[in-house]
Structures are given as C-alpha cells and as structure tokens.
Amino acid sequence: MASSDADHAVWLRGIEKRFPGVIACAGAELRVRPGTIHALLGENGAGKTTMVNVLAGVYRPDGGEVWVNGQRRFFQSPADAIAAGVGMVYQEFRLVPTLTVAENIVLGSAPRLLRSAEIEERVAELSAAYGMAADPTRPVWQLSMGERQRVEILKALWRNASVLVMDEPTAVLTPGEAAELGAALRAMADDGRSVIYISHKLDQVVAFCDEATVLRQGKTVATVDDLQDVDLTELAELMVGSSEGGYVDRPPDLEAGPEVLSLQGVSALNDRGLPALVDINMTVHSHEIVGIVGVSGNGQKELAEVINGLRRPTQGRVTVKQQDVTDASPGDRYRLGLAYVPEDRLGVGLAPKMSVVDNSIVRSYRLQRRGLMLVMAKCVKFCQGLVERFGVRTGRLNDPIAGLSGGNLQRLLLGRELAEQPAVLVAAQPTRGLDVQGVAAIQSHLVDQRSEGVGVLLISEDLDELLALSDRLLVMYEGRVVSELAPDVTPRSVIGEAMAGQVRA
Amino acid sequence: MSEDALIGLFVATVQFGTLVFLAALGELIAERSGVLNLGVEGMMAMGAVSGFMVGLETGSPWAAFFAAAAVGALVGGFHALVSVVLGADQVVSGLALTIGGLGLAAYVGRNVVGERPETLFTDLGIAGLADIPWIGEIFFDQPPVVYLAVLLGLAVWFVLARTRLGLALRAAGESAPTTDTAGHSVMALRSGAVMVGGAFAGAAGSFLSLYMAPGWVEGTVAGRGWIAVALVIFGAWRPGRLALGALLFGFTLALQPRLQSFDIELLGVQLNSISPALLGILPFVLTVVVLVIISWRYRHRPSPAPAALGLPYRREER
Numbered sequence: 114m115a116s117s118d119a120d121h122a123v124w125l126r127g128i129e130k131r132f133p134g135v136i137a138c139a140g141a142e143l144r145v146r147p148g149t150i151h152a153l154l155g156e157n158g159a160g161k162t163t164m165v166n167v168l169a170g171v172y173r174p175d176g177g178e179v180w181v182n183g184q185r186r187f188f189q190s191p192a193d194a195i196a197a198g199v200g201m202v203y204q205e206f207r208l209v210p211t212l213t214v215a216e217n218i219v220l221g222s223a224p225r226l227l228r229s230a231e232i233e234e235r236v237a238e239l240s241a242a243y244g245m246a247a248d249p250t251r252p253v254w255q256l257s258m259g260e261r262q263r264v265e266i267l268k269a270l271w272r273n274a275s276v277l278v279m280d281e282p283t284a285v286l287t288p289g290e291a292a293e294l295g296a297a298l299r300a301m302a303d304d305g306r307s308v309i310y311i312s313h314k315l316d317q318v319v320a321f322c323d324e325a326t327v328l329r330q331g332k333t334v335a336t337v338d339d340l341q342d343v344d345l346t347e348l349a350e351l352m353v354g355s356s357e358g359g360y361v362d363r364p365p366d367l368e369a370g371p372e373v374l375s376l377q378g379v380s381a382l383n384d385r386g387l388p389a390l391v392d393i394n395m396t397v398h399s400h401e402i403v404g405i406v407g408v409s410g411n412g413q414k415e416l417a418e419v420i421n422g423l424r425r426p427t428q429g430r431v432t433v434k435q436q437d438v439t440d441a442s443p444g445d446r447y448r449l450g451l452a453y454v455p456e457d458r459l460g461v462g463l464a465p466k467m468s469v470v471d472n473s474i475v476r477s478y479r480l481q482r483r484g485l486m487l488v489m490a491k492c493v494k495f496c497q498g499l500v501e502r503f504g505v506r507t508g509r510l511n512d513p514i515a516g517l518s519g520g521n522l523q524r525l526l527l528g529r530e531l532a533e534q535p536a537v538l539v540a541a542q543p544t545r546g547l548d549v550q551g552v553a554a555i556q557s558h559l560v561d562q563r564s565e566g567v568g569v570l571l572i573s574e575d576l577d578e579l580l581a582l583s584d585r586l587l588v589m590y591e592g593r594v595v596s597e598l599a600p601d602v603t604p605r606s607v608i609g610e611a612m613a614g615q616v617r618a
Numbered sequence: 619m620s621e622d623a624l625i626g627l628f629v630a631t632v633q634f635g636t637l638v639f640l641a642a643l644g645e646l647i648a649e650r651s652g653v654l655n656l657g658v659e660g661m662m663a664m665g666a667v668s669g670f671m672v673g674l675e676t677g678s679p680w681a682a683f684f685a686a687a688a689v690g691a692l693v694g695g696f697h698a699l700v701s702v703v704l705g706a707d708q709v710v711s712g713l714a715l716t717i718g719g720l721g722l723a724a725y726v727g728r729n730v731v732g733e734r735p736e737t738l739f740t741d742l743g744i745a746g747l748a749d750i751p752w753i754g755e756i757f758f759d760q761p762p763v764v765y766l767a768v769l770l771g772l773a774v775w776f777v778l779a780r781t782r783l784g785l786a787l788r789a790a791g792e793s794a795p796t797t798d799t800a801g802h803s804v805m806a807l808r809s810g811a812v813m814v815g816g817a818f819a820g821a822a823g824s825f826l827s828l829y830m831a832p833g834w835v836e837g838t839v840a841g842r843g844w845i846a847v848a849l850v851i852f853g854a855w856r857p858g859r860l861a862l863g864a865l866l867f868g869f870t871l872a873l874q875p876r877l878q879s880f881d882i883e884l885l886g887v888q889l890n891s892i893s894p895a896l897l898g899i900l901p902f903v904l905t906v907v908v909l910v911i912i913s914w915r916y917r918h919r920p921s922p923a924p925a926a927l928g929l930p931y932r933r934e935e936r
C-alpha cells in the first residue's frame with residue numbers, strides 16, 4: 114500500500130460505520146504518529162467513540178481500513194486488537210466492581226493459575242513505575258472515579274499497549290487529577306507509545322496534545338499538525354462549523370424572591386454506609402442560581418438525592434416552598450414543584466429502552482389522560498412540543514431513547530423537567546460531556562428559568578460554568594458546606610483552597 | 619424411634635444432599651458466568667431417563683452416568699444457543715427447557731417404564747472407615763457418586779477462585795462488556811458454563827434413576843431441579859455454602875417420607891403430626907429468608923449475586 118505506512122502508529126482510512134437509522138462514520142480518517150499525543154475532536158455524535166471502537170475491535174467497520182504499526186489489520190474481536198497493541202480506556206469504564214484492582218488489571222492476560230500475592234506484587238511494581246498509585250488488593254467498587262481511571266490506564270500498560278486510546282477521560286476527573294493525567298500521558302508518549310485523546314475540554318487538549326483530528330458528522334474535516342499554532346476559538350469553530358460557544362452571560366442582577374428550597378441540619382449516609390452529608394444548611398430562593406462547588410465525591414451526589422427523596426437523611430429537614438418534604442416521596446416533591454436533572458441521565462433520568470414519547474411523559478402523564486387511559490395523541494403532541502422548544506435532534510419519536518446522543522438526551526430531560534413550571538430545579542452535572550453548542554443551550558435554559566422565577570441549585574464540576582452562572586457559590590468539602598462565596602469578587606485561588614478544605618477563618 | 623431409622627435418615631440425607639448438590643453446582647457455574655438456567659428440572663429428567671436407558675443397555679452404571687452427563691450438556695447446549703448465542707430471554711428459554719425436557723423425557727422413556735436394571739451403583743464400603751459406628755454408615759458406605767460430588771465441588775471451587783478461567787467466568791457474570799474488551803470471548807465462556815452446568819444436572823438425574831429410585835417413571839425428578847435452583851441462592855453463589863445448604867435441603871428431603879413414622883416430640887410438637895407437604899416447602903422458605911438476609915447485609919456493598927445475571931450480551935448494541 115501507500116509508502117508512508119511505517120511512520121503511522123495508527124491509520125484509520127475511510128472508516129464507514131452504520132447503525133440502524135444512523136451513519137456514525139462516513140469515511141472518516143485518522144493518522145497518528147508514534148510517540149505523539151493525538152487529540153480526536155468533534156461535537157456530540159460526531160463519531161469519535163465509534164472510530165476508536167473500530168480501532169479496538171469492538172465494532173466491525175462497514176468500510177475502510179485499519180492499520181496499526183504499519184500493518185493492515187482485520188480485527189474480529191477486542192482480543193485481536195489487544196494482541197496488536199491497542200489499549201483502550203472506554204468512555205464508560207470497563208471494570209468489574211467486585212474484583213480487586215489487581216484482578217481487574219490482569220483480567221484477559223492472567224497466568225493460568227492465579228497466585229494473588231504474586232499478581233498483586235507485579236501490579237504494585239507497575240503502578241510504582243508509572244507513578245500511578247493504586248492499591249492492588251482493594252476491590253474496585255471502593256475506588257473513586259480518579260482511582261478507577263488509573264486502574265484502566267494500568268490495564269492498558271499491563272498489556273504493554275503501544276497505542277493508548279482515552280475516550281473522554283477527564284469528564285470525571287478533578288482539575289488536579291486531570292493535570293496528573295496529562296503528565297502521565299506525556300511520559301508514555303516519551304516512551305515511544307502513541308496516545309489518542311478524546312475530550313471536549315479544549316484547554317486541556319491544547320495543554321496535553323501535539324496534533325489533532327477534527328470529526329464532524331462522521332467525516333474528518335480538519336487535521337492540525339501543531340496544536341501550539343491554533344487558538345481555542347479556531348478549534349471550536351472547526352468542530353461545530355460555526356463560531357458560537359463559550360459560556361452564556363448571566364442577565365443583570367435580579368432581586369432574589371421567596372425561599373423555595375431549604376435544608377436544615379441535614380445529614381445522610383452514602384451507599385457504603387459512611388457519612389456523606391454532615392449537618393448541611395442551605396436555602397435557594399426564587400430568581401437565583403446557587404452553585405455547588407467541590408471536588409466530585411464530596412457529597413454532591415448524595416445532596417441531590419436527599420433533596421429529591423432518593424436518599425433518606427439520617428437527620429434534619431428538607432423543605433420545598435416552605436413545606437416539609439423530609440418524608441415525602443419523589444413524586445410528591447415533583448408535584449410540589451421540585452424538578453430534577455440527575456447526573457446519571459440514562460439510568461436515573463431516562464429509561465433507555467423506552468421511547469422518546471414515553472420518556473417525555475413519565476413525569477406529567479397525569480396531563481395526558483382521559484379517565485384511566487393515556488391519550489396517545491396528546492402524549493405525542495406533548496413530546497413534539499418538547500422536541501421543538503428545546504431543539505432536540507431525534508429520529509422517530511417511538512424509537513428507544515438510548516439512540517439519542519448525549520446532548521440531545523440532556524435537552525429532552527431538561528425540557529421534561531421544566532414542562533410543569535417548577536419552583537425549584539436541581540441540576541446535577543447538566544453539561545458534563547456535552548459539546549460546545551449543547552453546553553450553551555443548556556446553560557441558557559438555566560438562565561431563562563432563573564429569570565422566570567425558578568430557584569436553581571446547580572451542581573457542577575466545571576468551575577467556569579459555576580462562576581459564569583451562579584448568584585452564590587457554596588463550597589462542599591467532605592460532606593459539609595465549608596464556605597459561601599460570591600462568584601464575581603472571589604479570586605479563583607481562594608475558591609481552589611476552599612475546595613481543598615483549606616478555609617480561611 | 620429406633621437407631622436404625624435414625625441412621626437411615628442420615629444416610630438418605632447425604633444421598634439427597636448429593637443429588638441437589640450436583641445439580642446446584644452446575645447451576646452455580648452457569649449463574650456465575652451470568653446465565654440463569656431455569657431448565658434444571660428438565661435437564662435432570664433427560665439425564666435420568668437417558669442414564670437409565672444406557673444402564674439397561676450396557677449394564678454399566680458408569681457408562682450410564684457419563685451418558686447422562688453428555689445428554690445434560692446437550693440439552694444445556696440448547697439453552698446456550700437460544701439465550702447466549704441468539705440473545706433471547708433467559709427466563710423464557712429456561713422455562714421452555716424445563717417444560718420441554720420433562721415432556722421429551724416422558725416420550726423417550728415411554729417403553730422402559732417399569733423395567734428393572736440389573737446393575738446399579740453399589741455402596742463403597744471404604745476399608746476401615748465404614749465400620750465406625752454411625753459415622754461409618756452415614757459417610758463411608760455410600761455410592762461412588764457421593765464421593766465424586768465432593769471432588770467436583772472442590773474442583774469447581776478451585777477453578778473459580780484460583781484459575782484464569784475462573785476469573786474470566788466470574789468477570790463474565792459481573793460485566794460482559796468488560797470481559798469482552800479484556801479479550802475473552804463472553805459467548806464461549808457462557809456457552810461452556812451452561813453446557814457444563816447441564817452435564818452436572820444430567821448426571822444428577824442419573825443418580826436418581828440408577829441408585830436412589832432405580833427405574834424410570836414420569837415425575838421421578840419431582841421438583842428437585844427447582845430445589846437446586848433455590849439452593850444456588852441459598853448458598854449465595856459460593857460452592858462452600860452450597861455444600862452446607864445441600865446437607866440442610868437434603869435433610870428436609872430425606873425427612874419428608876419418614877416424618878409420619880417418627881413418633882417423637884420436639885419442642886412440644888408431635889413430629890408425625892406435621893404434614894410432609896409443609897416440610898416440602900421448607901427449602902423455598904429458607905431460601906427466601908436467606909435472600910432477605912443477603913439484601914440486608916449487602917446494602918452497602920455489591921451483592922453476591924452476579925451483577926450481569928440474566929442479561930444477554932451483544933457486542934455492537936448499547
């Protein structure tokens with residue numbers, strides 16, 4: 114074949130991949146030189162995950178060629194790709210929670226007879242060699258997201274992968290963990306490995322990566338040989354084909370209205386039975402956005418669950434519109450005016466196998482019925498209304514909702530929650546994993562809701578987002594609210610210290 | 619009650635325990651790989667009838683035993699094909715296997731009903747040990763299948779806990795995509811587990827028709843397959859606890875036909891006044907109790923039930 118094969122660690126040529134009703138890749142191209150970190154960019158649904166899944170042997174392409182280290186490959190299964198030196202860290206982690214770190218790392222390449230002590234020792238050596246701390250004897254379900262990711266990377270290193278693919282690795286990482294990851298990837302590239310790095314966080318991409326390939330609608334639309342030469346807006350433009358993006362501006366200050374949500378002395382346990390929330394006091398008023406700042410895993414998830422009735426507090430009171438709802442069911446809270454956009458969209462928020470229509474009416478089905486029956490025509494009309502108002506891009510409304518891309522799932526979910534004019538909206542990580550346009554759309558909806566009088570509790574890991582949108586910031590650390598800050602006057606360094614638990618008296 | 623009757627009760631306890639242990643051990647293998655097989659009852663019936671017929675033909679109980687295992691594996695292979703390879707609903711396929719297996723066994727065995735085999739498994743009086751009073755008769759003068767079951771239990775524990783194959787199998791039962799992307803074939807692991815599980819159930823069936831209730835009539839299995847399914851839960855998916863549970867369930871099975879003759883009082887209750895039917899549901903009641911205890915004890919950590927149990931896997935689907 115072509116003459117320059119040998120200087121590519123990976124060459125995906127004219128990849129085509131169709132799924133029922135969608136063309137995920139339509140002739141996309143990706144070339145990665147050895148020893149470089151290569152960014153793969155594109156908006157939600159552009160086909161990035163599909164491309165790397167073809168490289169990892171998970172998807173069989175409908176057309177195109179896969180070359181790895183100068184050889185054409187025909188992967189029949191992930192095992193073939195692993196044998197060819199491809200290591201992959203999937204967008205959704207591939208770890209067995211009940212197995213230990215060591216067992217997870219050696220799964221797939223373990224010796225015939227397992228000697229735990231020996232395996233654990235070798236895994237410990239590997240993690241020391243790359244400076245990635247991970248206790249090999251601990252079961253994975255006890256680990257934080259950052260630790261799980263280290264285990265995933267160690268898994269690839271254990272196989273001695275020459276090509277490491279990372280699909281949105283920082284979506285679940287704290288800023289500190291992300292920086293560590295960047296350093297670790299550089300060390301691997303210096304080792305002669307190549308890294309394919311998928312992320313929506315362009316500042317990180319520019320900081321970590323050497324080269325980039327941009328996908329749009331399943332096609333390669335640009336390649337960048339030196340990322341130091343481009344600026345962020347240029348990259349964003351390449352991805353979406355237009356230059357909008359960035360964080361929306363909050364409209365001028367509004368007078369905060371009456372209290373719509375309060376927590377008084379609330380404590381709760383996490384899934385492992387350990388204290389997750391300790392004596393939380395907070396209020397949210399109409400016409401304001403209250404941002405929760407904190408490194409993930411400091412009680413944010415439990416906070417959202419306690420407010421929405423998915424987790425029982427061990428102490429304290431929760432009120433919505435001044436009414437005590439501590440013992441009320443999630444449904445009763447919704448009817449009182451509490452809306453919830455959960456972190457886990459396709460699981461807690463939406464039912465993956467149910468249709469777009471069914472998912473959009475599960476909250477407000479009472480409005481679409483006559484007597485005991487649901488009126489299908491009304492349901493469809495309601496759903497169409499949401500789809501239009503919130504700009505959801507979807508195929509047929511009766512198809513399972515799992516076919517929608519992340520940004521569109523989120524638009525529909527938010528639309529559904531806002532359909533009955535709530536008084537309070539709890540939004541957990543509403544823009545995580547979304548592309549630039551998706552982020553802007555969701556953020557402007559939040560701001561609009563604030564103008565209309567909704568009190569918004571915004572839980573996010575994106576500090577810029579919190580700073581841009583919030584009227585007040587509450588910092589959470591180890592299950593407590595450790596300080597309240599004003600977003601426009603507090604220096605970032607002070608917020609950073611508060612997030613790390615160092616509060617100045 | 620006489621000493622002999624009591625010894626007889628415990629001898630039968632070990633034998634019934636072996637019967638449900640073998641079948642449950644097979645089901646445990648399948649479930650640890652992520653496949654629920656509700657066809658145990660049907661696989662046991664097929665094993666019982668085919669083992670019996672091969673026994674009639676060859677006169678060799680071992681040939682019969684292994685033929686029954688092979689038939690069990692084949693019948694299990696049907697479940698593997700339908701639910702693992704083709705990805706159909708495991709509950710539906712398993713129930714079909716029970717209903718179809720019972721029916722097919724009745725059909726296959728229609729001409730041998732009432733026949734008596736000449737050669738059966740005989741008790742192995744283990745030299746020196748079999749003569750110990752009580753213990754000898756209960757534990758050391760049993761048919762070889764009892765000792766084989768113990769060895770198989772140890773082997774299954776060892777493979778699951780200490781080998782690469784076992785690690786892969788357990789991983790397949792917890793998360794199929796993880797196992798697949800680690801480079802193992804989920805389809806091969808699960809199909810293999812279901813077929814081995816079927817072999818165990820088939821072998822258990824032949825223990826019934828070649829030793830415990832020699833002969834073949836429809837209804838020989840009499841719900842013991844369902845007890846084996848319950849036993850897997852009772853044993854919290856672990857071979858060791860499965861063995862303990864098997865003795866307990868075996869005891870209730872052994873007691874059932876004897877209850878009426880036990881003219882003794884226990885805790886103020888006249889034993890022979892208890893209905894055997896009530897005793898028959900005891901294993902299931904115990905299983906439900908254990909299930910409740912498990913869900914309480916494991917509320918803050920992952921349950922011992924394989925997380926992917928019952929979920930089919932197709933690579934390109936999401």
Ligand SMILES: Nc1ncnc2c1ncn2[C@@H]1O[C@H](COP(=O)(O)OP(=O)(O)OP(=O)(O)O)[C@@H](O)[C@H]1O
Nearest residue numbers: 132137157158159160161162163516519934935936
């Ligand atoms: N297994 C699948 N079955 C059906 N459709 C799929 C499947 N995988 C991907 N798609 C569809 O293919 C398109 C490309 O998806 P892909 O996951 O590759 O996008 P992406 O660029 O990784 O997006 P994101 O940034 O949201 O992760 C989308 O429209 C998606 O809905």
Ligand SMILES: [Mg+2]
Nearest residue numbers: 161162204280
């Ligand atoms: Mg993706």
